[in-house]
Amino acid sequence: MVQDLMKKFHEAAVSPRAQMDKYMAEGKKIVLTAPVYTPEELIHSMGFVPMGAWGADMELNRSKEYFPAFLCSIVQSILELGIKGAYKGASAIVIPSLCDTLKTLGENWKYAVDDIKFIPMTYPQNRKPDYGIAFTKAGYERVIRDLEALGGKYDPAALAESIRVYNKHNAVMRRVDEVLAVHPEITAAERSDIFKSAYFMTKEEHTALVEEFLAELGEAGEEKIGIVVSGILTDAPQLNQIFDEFGMHIVADDVAAQSRQYRTDSPEMDDPLEALAVKFANMDNCSVLYNVKKPRVQWIVDTAKARGAKGVVVVMTKFCDPEEFDYVMIKKACEKADLPLALVEVDRQMVHFEQVRTNLETFRDMLTM
Amino acid sequence: MITLGIDIGSTTSKCVLMSGGEQIIASSLRIGGLGTEGPAEALSDLWDRADIAPSDVSRTIVTGYGRNKYEGADGEVSELTCHALGGRFIFPDLRTLIDIGGQDAKIISLSEAGRMSNFVMNDKCAAGTGRFLDVMAGILRMDIDELDECAAQSVSPASISSTCTVFAESEVISQLANGVSRPDLVAGICESVASRVSALARRAGVVPRVCMSGGVAKNGAVRKALSESLGVDIDFDPMAQYFGAIGAALYAHRQLQKLSDNK
Ligand code: SF4
Numbered sequence: 001m002v003q004d005l006m007k008k009f010h011e012a013a014v015s016p017r018a019q020m021d022k023y024m025a026e027g028k029k030i031v032l033t034a035p036v037y038t039p040e041e042l043i044h045s046m047g048f049v050p051m052g053a054w055g056a057d058m059e060l061n062r063s064k065e066y067f068p069a070f071l072c073s074i075v076q077s078i079l080e081l082g083i084k085g086a087y088k089g090a091s092a093i094v095i096p097s098l099c100d101t102l103k104t105l106g107e108n109w110k111y112a113v114d115d116i117k118f119i120p121m122t123y124p125q126n127r128k129p130d131y132g133i134a135f136t137k138a139g140y141e142r143v144i145r146d147l148e149a150l151g152g153k154y155d156p157a158a159l160a161e162s163i164r165v166y167n168k169h170n171a172v173m174r175r176v177d178e179v180l181a182v183h184p185e186i187t188a189a190e191r192s193d194i195f196k197s198a199y200f201m202t203k204e205e206h207t208a209l210v211e212e213f214l215a216e217l218g219e220a221g222e223e224k225i226g227i228v229v230s231g232i233l234t235d236a237p238q239l240n241q242i243f244d245e246f247g248m249h250i251v252a253d254d255v256a257a258q259s260r261q262y263r264t265d266s267p268e269m270d271d272p273l274e275a276l277a278v279k280f281a282n283m284d285n286c287s288v289l290y291n292v293k294k295p296r297v298q299w300i301v302d303t304a305k306a307r308g309a310k311g312v313v314v315v316m317t318k319f320c321d322p323e324e325f326d327y328v329m330i331k332k333a334c335e336k337a338d339l340p341l342a343l344v345e346v347d348r349q350m351v352h353f354e355q356v357r358t359n360l361e362t363f364r365d366m367l368t369m
Numbered sequence: 370m371i372t373l374g375i376d377i378g379s380t381t382s383k384c385v386l387m388s389g390g391e392q393i394i395a396s397s398l399r400i401g402g403l404g405t406e407g408p409a410e411a412l413s414d415l416w417d418r419a420d421i422a423p424s425d426v427s428r429t430i431v432t433g434y435g436r437n438k439y440e441g442a443d444g445e446v447s448e449l450t451c452h453a454l455g456g457r458f459i460f461p462d463l464r465t466l467i468d469i470g471g472q473d474a475k476i477i478s479l480s481e482a483g484r485m486s487n488f489v490m491n492d493k494c495a496a497g498t499g500r501f502l503d504v505m506a507g508i509l510r511m512d513i514d515e516l517d518e519c520a521a522q523s524v525s526p527a528s529i530s531s532t533c534t535v536f537a538e539s540e541v542i543s544q545l546a547n548g549v550s551r552p553d554l555v556a557g558i559c560e561s562v563a564s565r566v567s568a569l570a571r572r573a574g575v576v577p578r579v580c581m582s583g584g585v586a587k588n589g590a591v592r593k594a595l596s597e598s599l600g601v602d603i604d605f606d607p608m609a610q611y612f613g614a615i616g617a618a619l620y621a622h623r624q625l626q627k628l629s630d631n632k
Contacts, residue, residue: 361447
């Protein structure tokens with residue numbers, strides 16, 4: 001049974017286009033959500049299906065007409081897919097302003113992909129003070145206006161309901177992360193499918209599937225080498241295959257496309273839009289969420305210790321400056337805590353993973369010899 | 370117990386036969402790494418030299434860039450692990466190993482007890498690798514082994530400012546055209562490799578005793594420049610190119626010991 005469910009996660013994870021076509025055939029409208037955080041609850045409440053657009057592993061050609069080579073390949077591949085028509089039929093794409101590269105994506109999208117409306121979501125740098133919350137809320141109001149122009153309808157009661165749906169999904173994703181920490185038999189590839197499929201299914205469907213999976217999960221398998229994985233994106237099949245080949249068990253992740261999405265719920269408040277802005281204010285421990293104290297660094301160390309990880313693997317998306325800046329602090333903190341750390345660099349255009357393999361094989365030896 | 374370590378690099382293949390995990394009984398090296406006849410030739414050389422038949426070998430481990438494609442071994446191990454083991458075998462108090470191979474550079478830190486505690490790799494760029502020296506030797510129409518002696522005659526090493534191998538190539542050509550002497554150019558080229566690698570080494574942390582391994586270790590000019598840049602002595606052993614293969618043979622021995630302990 002677990003295997004049947006894993007198959008469902010895998011199918012959804014590897015075929016976003018089929019998922020999109022399915023929803024469109026049901027008469028639903030699709031709004032794409034770019035990395036790293038977008039107000040999905042809002043999109044959902046206005047009658048659209050939010051679908052993650054984090055690009056794909058591919059060769060980049062057309063995006064180079066707009067971008068220099070030294071921008072992260074996630075953003076480049078989103079534009080490449082947009083230009084080549086992979087997202088055709090989507091009503092809009094919401095692109096947040098959370099890093100400099102994403103800002104340029106929005107600007108270029110307007111010119112490069114004219115059949116999918118660009119909706120900017122401008123977040124404040126200082127999100128926690130009242131003025132920051134008001135700024136975030138104003139950004140959401142702009143998203144509302146743009147979605148209304150596409151036929152969506154804003155209703156606070158509907159948003160309150162969508163928030164409940166998303167909070168429930170957050171909870172189930174936090175639960176699956178905890179449970180998988182003691183289930184080494186679930187491979188890194190399978191873990192990736194569980195998280196990735198969430199982007200291409202409605203949250204209601206995904207919550208139900210994960211709940212079923214948790215109920216079906218049997219006894220824990222044999223112990224492996226526990227690691228914490230940190231980075232923006234770790235969905236490359238070759239990367240996960242290497243983790244699995246070397247007996248590495250992901251006991252926790254600090255991955256933007258995975259657990260970072262689900263750590264914070266929207267609070268219960270009279271004004272659900274305010275609640276959504278407060279949620280963003282409360283979010284933390286992420287390279288794109290400004291915090292001068294960088295609690296993320298200690299979070300990684302503490303989580304690794306709490307989950308009994310033998311080491312930390314930082315999966316660096318090439319040319320991602322927010323992550324590059326944090327890496328130095330993560331390295332120092334891990335050294336201080338006597339926590340072995342490996343750094344591997346990945347890229348959406350990467351075909352050969354031999355160097356990653358050598359790196360992780362050596363890391364495995366370092367942890368076990 | 371006889372064990373065999375094979376190190377298939379990007380440009381050379383090395384083999385080492387060891388007895389009891391303590392004594393090197395034969396070694397061989399052939400130009401030509403992955404995808405060439407190099408590994409087969411190095412092995413046949415080894416059998417010619419050793420008083421031992423292939424059937425006497427209890428376990429074979431392959432390492433290096435070409436390890437995944439080689440089918441005649443009992444197992445494969447990462448070259449960093451093997452270099453660390455091999456380096457520590459030759460220098461028992463080794464703490465930092467700088468390996469400059471044909472196409473990459475690696476720094477390995479070892480704890481006092483000899484366990485690998487950190488490593489960094491430069492695997493994306495030819496600058497700071499043997500490939501950089503190859504390309505430069507090619508432009509100067511020199512043999513790679515002549516660089517060392519030529520650099521020793523330098524009066525004032527030229528400065529090679531380009532990090533990129535392709536740009537450095539044109540820089541060297543224009544310096545030649547401007548009349549810079551060959552020894553000064555060669556010394557500058559060696560310093561350029563050393564400067565890239567020392568930056569990498571500092572990232573891992575440099576604790577003496579430090580040694581070099583890999584083909585470039587033979588180049589005294591690079592060793593000297595690296596030593597000056599890092600402010601530490603850098604040891605060299607004539608077996609420096611064999612550290613990977615020695616480590617593989619040692620690894621094979623450890624595995625055999627583990628197997629017999631588990632019986
Ligand atoms: S945060 Fe990093 S990976 Fe994400 S879009 Fe920005 S640069 Fe790219």
